Amino acid sequence: MASVAELKSAIDAALQQIGDGQAAVQAAGEKLTEAQQTLAGALEGSGHETVTAAHASLSQANQELQDCLSATLAAVEQAQLYSASL
Template structure:
């Protein structure tokens, strides 16, 4: 069985990976925002339903990434709570 120190070190390593994932999520959200702005500029004034659907889809993707980020924050909190109890 692993020692407390080994468990804490393993959790810390996992949390570092989560942090790297969070950075990737943030970068993806920024790129989606840029894409949405570019799309809006390129299709300004278009009343086509496909344009509205594209905007809505990008907004939904952004919300999904936000939900993912929130889940990682909760995971970090719970992991830290666990290691604090060791």
């Protein structure tokens, strides 16, 4: 069985990895927002259903990234609570 110090160290490493993942998700969200703005500018005024579908898909992707960030925040909170209880 791992010592308390080893457990805390492993939790800290996992939290760092989560932080790295959160940064990547945030960067991806920013890129999707930029893509959506570029698409909107290029296709302004188009009412074609595929343009509407593209916007909807990008909006859904952004929402799912936000959901991912929320889930990771909850995971961080739980890991920190566990670490503090050791």
